[in-house]
Amino acid sequence: MKPASSNKNFNFDQSLALFSRAAKVIPEGIYGHQNPAFVLPGNCPYFADSAHGAHFRDVDGNDYIDFLCGYGPVVVGHAHPEVEKAVSGLLSKGVCFNHPGEIMVRLAERLTGLISIADWSIFAKNGSDVTTYAVRVAREFTGRKKIIIASGAYHGAHAWCTAYPGGVLPEEAANVRPIRWNRLDDLEKCVAENSGEIAGIVLTPYHHPTYTAQEMPADGFWEGVREICDTEGIILILDDIRAGFRLSIHGSHEVYGICPDLVCYAKAMANGHPIAAAVGRQKFREAAEQVFFAGTFWFAPAPMAAALTTLNILETGNAIAEMERLGIRLKTGLEEIGTAQGFRVTLSGPPALPYMTFDDHPDLYHIQIFCREMIARGVFLHPHHNWFLCAAHTDADIDETLEKAEIAFRRVKEEVGT
Numbered sequence: 001m002k003p004a005s006s007n008k009n010f011n012f013d014q015s016l017a018l019f020s021r022a023a024k025v026i027p028e029g030i031y032g033h034q035n036p037a038f039v040l041p042g043n044c045p046y047f048a049d050s051a052h053g054a055h056f057r058d059v060d061g062n063d064y065i066d067f068l069c070g071y072g073p074v075v076v077g078h079a080h081p082e083v084e085k086a087v088s089g090l091l092s093k094g095v096c097f098n099h100p101g102e103i104m105v106r107l108a109e110r111l112t113g114l115i116s117i118a119d120w121s122i123f124a125k126n127g128s129d130v131t132t133y134a135v136r137v138a139r140e141f142t143g144r145k146k147i148i149i150a151s152g153a154y155h156g157a158h159a160w161c162t163a164y165p166g167g168v169l170p171e172e173a174a175n176v177r178p179i180r181w182n183r184l185d186d187l188e189k190c191v192a193e194n195s196g197e198i199a200g201i202v203l204t205p206y207h208h209p210t211y212t213a214q215e216m217p218a219d220g221f222w223e224g225v226r227e228i229c230d231t232e233g234i235i236l237i238l239d240d241i242r243a244g245f246r247l248s249i250h251g252s253h254e255v256y257g258i259c260p261d262l263v264c265y266a267k268a269m270a271n272g273h274p275i276a277a278a279v280g281r282q283k284f285r286e287a288a289e290q291v292f293f294a295g296t297f298w299f300a301p302a303p304m305a306a307a308l309t310t311l312n313i314l315e316t317g318n319a320i321a322e323m324e325r326l327g328i329r330l331k332t333g334l335e336e337i338g339t340a341q342g343f344r345v346t347l348s349g350p351p352a353l354p355y356m357t358f359d360d361h362p363d364l365y366h367i368q369i370f371c372r373e374m375i376a377r378g379v380f381l382h383p384h385h386n387w388f389l390c391a392a393h394t395d396a397d398i399d400e401t402l403e404k405a406e407i408a409f410r411r412v413k414e415e416v417g418t
């Protein structure tokens, strides 16, 4: 796909027309976090047409360097030939059977081989499926009700954890207690106030809330969490859905020195094909077996083939190192160009999953204008959600992004100052 030219006048006419049609027959037109209201209404594409490598095309024919990668699943590049070959090889043998295939056992063996704490693995389709499952396993194991999370963290769209009240009974979320990320004092207080009642703590490996800078774990944070869990008999559930396999083929807990009991994966596991997994230690297996877990489509073999191939590519190639290298180039480049234009900007989080903030403007207006200007020049950056590098990004993509960022920073300065 050819890169977008810097002076192309992007319009979103087809996106807007499709949205009008959609709004008549689909609640909200586009629901969930793909709703344009979460990005930049009127200034971003609403519908996609196709994607290859690190680029995608919208329904108006605009081409972009893709720094969202399907909100994370695309890790070795859109429509990766090896992954798609593995998938299409299986599709011709049938898509959905009465039984799982041999491949499910192979994938479980692969995950238990790759992930230090995994003695078993179970599969579903979405991240929310497995975070909810892990919470149930923790409740089953401990016989307790309450769950601790970090405030601002996203663990899915299910009733126990959604931030949106529509249709949710207060009692469905009543047993969830938020603490502040990195605050062991909060955690100690919360555990003391709910002594003997906490089943599990659900945390991401580092904090990646929307709208604000990402926060890395402070020294001693994870050790402290583990100690409290051990003392109080609380199950430590790591939600590695967003970062899993992008930072390490062995899971993000290896990067940050975390000792979780149960871990949830989805996104990058199968390069965009729908599959999620929960893995756990042997001692939780009996509880895991008591939790009824089922979905009509969950045993489909093709996404499992995509997962096996994606994991092989990540393990044998230099994809993970490349994403980090290019992410560091992007971070350094944007921070330098921003500074030269008079802004204080920070790219927080791991280089392969960065988020940019204008540090003097937490109201988001500056980042929105910046992303609007980048999108209009063919670089898709989300103003409110962390970005994703994939292994198909190239140095040329980063060069082009930085070149356009210089123009975009200038446009921000002209419009709203530094």
Ligand code: PMP
Residues within 6 Å of the ligand: 071, 125, 126, 127, 128, 129, 131, 154, 155, 156, 157, 204, 239, 240, 241, 242, 266
């Ligand atoms: N946990 C985390 C950390 C996530 O980023 C997400 C998805 N953004 C989920 C859970 C839920 O995954 P899904 O949207 O596939 O249900």
